[in-house]
Amino acid sequence: MPTTQTFLLPDLGEGLTEAELLTWLVTVGDTVELNQNIAEVETAKASVELPSPYAGTVVALYADEGATIEVGRPFIDIAVEGASTDDTPTAPAPSQTPPVSKERTPVLVGYGVAEESTGRRRRRTNAATASAVDAVVTEQERPLAAPPVRFAAKQNGIDLAEVPATGDRGQVTRDDLEQYLARSAADPVPEPGAASGESARPGAAVLDEERTPIKGVRKHTADAMVRSAFTAPHVTEFVTVDVTPAVDLLAQLKESKHFRSVRITPLALVAKALLVALRSNPSLNSAWDEANQEIVTKRYVNLGIAAATPRGLMVPNIKNAHTLSLRDLAEALTTLTTTAKEGRTGPQDLSAGTITITNVGVFGVDSGTPILNPGEAAILCFGAIRRQPWEYRGEIALRSVTTLSLSFDHRLVDGEQGSRFLATIADILSDPVTLIALS
Incomplete structure (x- = not known):
């Protein structure tokens, strides 16, 4: 039985x-x-x-x-x-x-x-x-209905008990719900405070609002950002740099037979520059262990990339990014962003990050003061690359320029360390041949 x-x-x-x-x-x-x-x-x-x-x-x-x-x-x-x-x-x-x-x-x-x-x-x-x-x-x-019908009713604020059911088992069908919604739209509910059949008074305020429950990824992100902002003492520094040589290098790489099957982007170069800069600035890849009163300096790099997804802001990371070549890093970035946008990012992809990059340039934004991902020492903000007049070899020329900003935890990183790290990244992007010398 x-x-x-x-x-x-x-x-x-x-x-x-x-x-x-x-x-x-x-x-x-x-x-x-x-x-x-x-x-x-x-x-x-x-x-x-x-x-x-x-x-x-x-x-x-x-x-x-x-x-x-x-x-x-x-x-x-x-x-x-x-x-x-x-x-x-x-x-x-x-x-x-x-x-x-x-x-x-x-x-x-x-x-x-x-x-x-x-x-x-x-x-x-x-x-x-x-x-x-x-x-x-x-x-x-409860009224009988298939899960998709229940979900649609919930999204529209409909009590299924009020919907006439025509299903063969007495269940509310999708057609039943759609017809009920159509009738409701044709006979709208009067505005609160107005008598039946009356229109709102001229000049009266119309409260057109939408309320979204704070839960899931958005709730987690909000809690994490508040905790980070009020726990770690943030410091943010900025540098504006001529990245014309890096842009030129990207154009060459796209024509190279070694990169023809790879989507190579400016973010890939910035990520590689960050990984190289970490070698001489390990304090930026550390964590504050409050329970044991220790600073944990990590010899591996799980590189987080802040991604805007249909489910909200997420920061999946590339495990052991420090071991990847530029080509492999570009492939990993493509996989990471595609997976995030499709909503397929798993818990393992979001855990154990050590340092993060947020690319606000894709939104046409020049810079920002990003909040640290909890448990990490630094986050690099990569702004939009713009063509603008710039001093070059003693003359004014049209160059590709971007602004980088770095937020770091001042318990773990002092001003000199943060400044040297940011300057190293800027130097690499202004002279990307450095990647060959230091990689």
């Missing part, structure tokens, strides 16, 4: 406490296989797909698309043939991993199986069981 198993939302990495449900990939009544993807969720780190912990039939879904779910809360019920209720995998709490039996619990792709020293499972309490039953009842009382 089938036994219903409740899968609790797991901690998807680094002590995350919640996740937003983006899309259900299954519906009630579907048959699923072990490790089949059942939903896509977004954490403060990245968007990930959750695999099924069981093979069986979906009995209940505990949340609507767009909802935020706390780690450890019921996520999905699956009816499993011949299963024991003790086999239910529980999600780790933010600060610790609960016990799970290796012998009895199926191993989920992407998740290990942790053990407790006693080797015994923590059993669900009667209260937890009652909560799960209540949630199932609530699920069954």
Whole structure:
């Protein structure tokens, strides 16, 4: 006889406490296989797909698309043939991993199986069981509708209970929802404060607002930036440099047979210049360990690139960038930006960064005072390259000029170190042959 198993939302990495449900990939009544993807969720780190912990039939879904779910809360019920209720995998709490039996619990792709020293499972309490039953009842009382229809209704602020259902099982279909929206648009709700049939008074203020919940990547970014701004003493320095030789070099590289299959950009040269400059300025690639009262100087470089994505600002990083040639670095940058824009950046791509570049030049901005990525000592801001009059060999000439700015943590980097590092990058870009000499 089938036994219903409740899968609790797991901690998807680094002590995350919640996740937003983006899309259900299954519906009630579907048959699923072990490790089949059942939903896509977004954490403060990245968007990930959750695999099924069981093979069986979906009995209940505990949340609507767009909802935020706390780690450890019921996520999905699956009816499993011949299963024991003790086999239910529980999600780790933010600060610790609960016990799970290796012998009895199926191993989920992407998740290990942790053990407790006693080797015994923590059993669900009667209260937890009652909560799960209540949630199932609530699920069954809701109007029937496919997940995409629920999501569309939520996006438009529509209560599905108010939508006449014409589906063969009594469910609200997409056509039902679209017709309801069309009727609502034809018969708009009167403006608050105005009597039925009356128009707003001439000159009266019309409050046209849109409210967006602060969650997911945007919430994580906001928290991180506030924490960084009020924890690390920021200092920002600027230098304006003639990068005409670097622009000329890029034109030559694009014609070279070695770079014909590679998208080589000014950012690649700036990144390579930064990596070379770090060799003589290692303090810019360090971190402040408050707990141990130590400065951690890192001999590896995981180069972060600030990227504007549909999900908000993200800073994925290129692991061990210091080992890459200019060609390999250009390929890695292309892969990183493409993956970020497509929303495929994973948690592993966002962790363990050591220094960051933000390229505001792509937006036509000349410079800025960037905030440090938490845990890092420095961030370089690369501005727009503009053709403008410039002193060159004693005369005024039209040159390619850009402004670089460097923000750094003054606990880790003093003014001389920061200035030398920024000046070295500027020197390399003004005379890129230096890359050959120092690489």
